[in-house]
Amino acid sequence: MRLYNNLINEIKSILCNSKQLDISNVSLNVSNKNSVIFLSDTAYELGGSQKPCVSSLAVSSDMSFSNSVYLLGNDLNEIKADSPFGKFVFIQVEDFPDEQDTFNKIKELESLRYHLSVDGFMTRASALNMREQIRVSKKIVKSGVTFSDYGNALLKEYLKFSYVKSAEIYFVTDFDDFEKLNSLAKKISQTTSALNHIFDNVMFDCSTCNLKEICDEVDGLKELHLKNVKK
Template identity: 30%
Template sequence: MEIFDLMIEELKQHVEHWRRQGRKVREKQCPQSVKKLKENLPTSSQPGIILKEDTFVELGNPKTASAALVLWTEKPELVRDGKITIVGPDIPEAEGNLPFAQVLIAQTKGFEPKDYRLLSRNQYDLNLEGYMLRAVPQHQRVWSRVSREAVEKGFTLETLGKALMVSLKEKHPKAEAVEVIFVTSSEEDVRQLGKITEKAWKIAAPVKTTPAYDCATCENKEICDEIWKMLQLRLGKSPKEKRPQILCQEPQEKDN
């Protein structure tokens, strides 16, 4: 999807901007095969419960900032399979609460917008020892706990990133490559990604306008206008060129 391609580029520009500003940015290259990704992963047969007194860190607590996002593209050059980027402190370096953004970028073939919600849900479908989702994710956020025992055994964001890659690749054969970005540097940095998250969700959600496809009265006009401006800059479109109905889904003709 061309729109998501632009968002992937915008996201990576944010990371480079933070790097230039002096944020601690680390990159880790993990194996690409599911079999090798699973090696030494502390998997569990069922979700665990982590009490507050046993918690080392909470990621994305409602008292701080949180964002969770999945983007997909058909362009292999936009996704470095197995790469994990960490902006800010890793789990063992920050006891207590951390603002948290979790971004997955998948390179796919034959993927359709209707698959997006399922792909997004699977980022929360993890069974890891010492890791627990604190609440049902909503509004493109994620709130989780990591136990003290897990951190002592070596649980890091790389551990979480590998598990996310396994989840997407196993459950979505169309996902040929997966890259992960974590941001823990500050609430402001996470909120910046939250804006991208909101745009992505609006684009991917099934959208219909009025039967006449009247853009002037469509509830998605603002986001459509913003996307069209991005496409104009990217593709060199004339400002006078008629804007297409970017988010509209025309009704399908039924077979008689």
């Protein structure tokens, strides 16, 4: 699966000034049930108060990642109020001969953000507008937890899947160019929508399809649809 490679490279070049965080030894509890953090217990919300906010996940079978966490902007212990927030997850998956298998894995990896809960963090995610807001508890901020701890907890969960070979997570709390990153995240989301369309056995008719723009831009989508029609 190479459909997302150019988009991943573009995002990484925009985030090239991110610092690589030391992977921490702090172990945070992770569960499959999103915890509830009331407003009175919240220190601040990442992406809250309508601040710029974007979240995206993309996979590749031939790009390898550093199993690291990166940060652009202030760390959790430096943030004092609701802040802009970006989260980008890049994952190298096994090279499945059938693209439908890769697509099923993408859905599985994407679903993690809706049900995975890290102690002291409450995620509110929307696939529609690519926002992922995170309430951070006063208790966890007071304990000195950082993005290194939080990111490491998430990274370990992704690496538990047998078909995941490597991954990287980028957090952003200070955007140089939010609009550009948001538009690249939108293209990733549209590429995944096109895959959904293709594997739903929808007719191959680009003239009436609302995904034409992304299929014209991302190399390989049209060929994949054509190949699937012929099966």
